[in-house]
Amino acid sequence: MSTPEPRVLRYVEALREATDLAMAADPSVFLFGLDVDDHLGIQGSTKGLQQKYGPDRVFTTPLSEDAMTGLAIGAAMAGLRPIHVHIRMDFLLLCMNQLVNIAAKARYMWGGQVSVPLVVRSMIGKSWGQGAQHSQGLHALFMHVPGLKVVAPANAHDAKGCLLAAIADDNPVIFMEHRLLYPTETPVPEGAYAVPPGRARLCTRGDDVTIVGVSNMVQEAVRAAALLAEAGIAAEVVDPVWLRPLDVDTIVESASRTGRLLVVDNGWTTCGASAEIVAAVVERTSETAGIRIRRLGFADTTCPTSPWLEADFYPTPRRIAEAAATLVHPERPPRLPEATRSASIQFRGPF
Known part of the structure; x- marks a missing residue:
């Protein structure tokens, strides 16, 4: 059957x-x-x-x-x-x-x-x-x-x-x-169920770099992970789901294993969610952990109305992939495929 x-x-x-x-x-x-x-x-x-x-x-x-x-x-x-x-x-x-x-x-x-x-x-x-x-x-x-x-x-x-x-x-x-x-x-199951506070979700698994996305940036990070995979880089995408309370332990475990952390926010980086996530990870890891860290978010300006300017204001899968690739290979980042090849990819499970 x-x-x-x-x-x-x-x-x-x-x-x-x-x-x-x-x-x-x-x-x-x-x-x-x-x-x-x-x-x-x-x-x-x-x-x-x-x-x-x-x-x-x-x-x-x-x-x-x-x-x-x-x-x-x-x-x-x-x-x-x-x-x-x-x-x-x-x-x-x-x-x-x-x-x-x-x-x-x-x-x-x-x-x-x-x-x-x-x-x-x-x-x-x-x-x-x-x-x-x-x-x-x-x-x-x-x-x-x-x-x-x-x-x-x-x-x-x-x-x-x-x-x-x-x-x-x-x-x-x-x-x-x-x-x-x-x-x-x-x-989506038919009946009632809860996704309770304080539990992050692993969307993709990998050992080279950890990418934490917030809101729609989770989907963009999954698309970036597909680009990175074609360049031989295995990215682990983490969705915090709940931002307060925040499941720092899952992010720390992943970043400690990969040694590289990229946080992509759906807001500005200054005093933002990405700053809190990075600070929490740094506070919970030892000085010898040596985790390379970077953040992406809105451009540091007021949001434009023009679609052409919007394209530079928001993080994109390609920019996310480029930032992650630089964390993994700072001396010579690999050449990435065109982002259009991952444009329709979205996270669909497991749940």
């Missing part, structure tokens, strides 16, 4: 399925945010949920991020489990006081008597010239704050499992979604 093919879902469909499962299992879960009830349903991630659960549990909001975040925090403190959808991570800057001074600190300030089980969904990533105010990956700001958890799933399987874990968590979770990941497909 032949084994049935695994069920494949798009990233955006996995987000919707996780929300549906959580709302069906727990009447305290509700979903709100600008345009969640629109016919397009936030790229499809909330499509049909209002029709299924009604306008009391799925509803749109005014353009008032600060006030609506306050509503979400109050509802969470009162025993509900809100999922607050923000179309762009940039817009979280409009509710930073609510998130940083109220949501993140309430449990501590009330001696554990108050919980804030709040999920804040926010999108990042380029598309049709989003420009300076709609392209930012601000996850490092939230990683800095005790009391907040931060997650950046890079495939559909983890998008579903991380969202279910975040909804069940009694702490506020910043859930980061890269819009270029939305159409990517991965085998």
